[in-house]
Amino acid sequence: MQKIKTGIYGGSFNPIHNGHIAIAKRMLEEAGLDEIWLIVSPQNPLKAAGSLLDDQLRLDMTQRALAPYPQLTASDYEFRLPRPSYMWHTLQHLSADYPDREFTLLIGADNWAVFDRWYHASDIIAHYPIAIYPRTGSPIDTDTLPPSVHLYDTGLYDISSTEVREKVARGEDVSQLVPKEILKDVNLHYGQQ
Ligand SMILES: Nc1ncnc2c1ncn2[C@@H]1O[C@H](COP(=O)(O)OP(=O)(O)OP(=O)(O)O)[C@@H](O)[C@H]1O
Numbered sequence: 001m002q003k004i005k006t007g008i009y010g011g012s013f014n015p016i017h018n019g020h021i022a023i024a025k026r027m028l029e030e031a032g033l034d035e036i037w038l039i040v041s042p043q044n045p046l047k048a049a050g051s052l053l054d055d056q057l058r059l060d061m062t063q064r065a066l067a068p069y070p071q072l073t074a075s076d077y078e079f080r081l082p083r084p085s086y087m088w089h090t091l092q093h094l095s096a097d098y099p100d101r102e103f104t105l106l107i108g109a110d111n112w113a114v115f116d117r118w119y120h121a122s123d124i125i126a127h128y129p130i131a132i133y134p135r136t137g138s139p140i141d142t143d144t145l146p147p148s149v150h151l152y153d154t155g156l157y158d159i160s161s162t163e164v165r166e167k168v169a170r171g172e173d174v175s176q177l178v179p180k181e182i183l184k185d186v187n188l189h190y191g192q193q
């Protein structure tokens with residue numbers, strides 16, 4: 001039986017923004033995936049926890065933002081795994097729990113630039129296809145990519161969660177940067193920091 005092609009899109013999603021959603025929608029088509037799971041990461045091993053909003057609040061916003069897109073699912077899978085959230089562990093657990101699915105790791109070009117610092121990076125490359133999408137400021141030399149790693153043309157979206165948080169903290173309008181379903185909550189949660 002054909003396995004369900006499932007993209008794993010991990011992120012802090014602090015908060016999810018329109019760039020994340022545009023990339024995920026394009027990745028479904030470009031990488032030929034059936035579904036993408038946006039896995040809300042409790043703690044990126046390479047990021048300081050400092051400005052990270054509560055896990056459940058980030059998950060709730062991600063779920064509401066993705067409600068219009070049936071092929072995109074917000075996941076709390078890493079909430080039950082040890083911290084920090086090493087992607088190698090996550091992928092191994094997923095493969096054991098969902099034998100009917102074939103997992104592809106989706107990462108932005110900024111994360112590919114530091115991928116050699118990821119825990120068990122070479123094991124991830126050896127066992128899972130990796131789909132990279134471009135990000136402003138992080139050029140990719142496609143000639144140097146291993147055979148299981150591909151760059152897809154998802155377009156460039158000049159948005160970051162940092163920009164959203166900083167604008168909200170300054171009282172600026174972010175209605176063009178985040179989905180309307182979560183605008184009120186983004187203003188509420190990040191405006192108070
Ligand atoms: N505008 C964007 N274009 C391309 N990739 C993006 C974009 N925003 C986020 N990503 C990628 O999505 C994944 C999850 O992103 P993350 O939740 O860290 O958002 P972020 O905007 O990078 O956050 P922050 O500004 O807080 O670091 C990462 O692999 C990141 O590279």
Ligand SMILES: O=C(O)c1ccc[n+]([C@@H]2O[C@H](COP(=O)([O-])O)[C@@H](O)[C@H]2O)c1
Pocket residue numbers: 009010011012013039041043044045046047085086087088111117118119
């Ligand atoms: O496994 C690792 O060593 C590792 C190192 C850095 C980042 N990650 C994961 O990469 C994803 C993107 O992280 P972020 O914070 O840039 O959104 C998220 O799922 C992180 O947990 C994973």
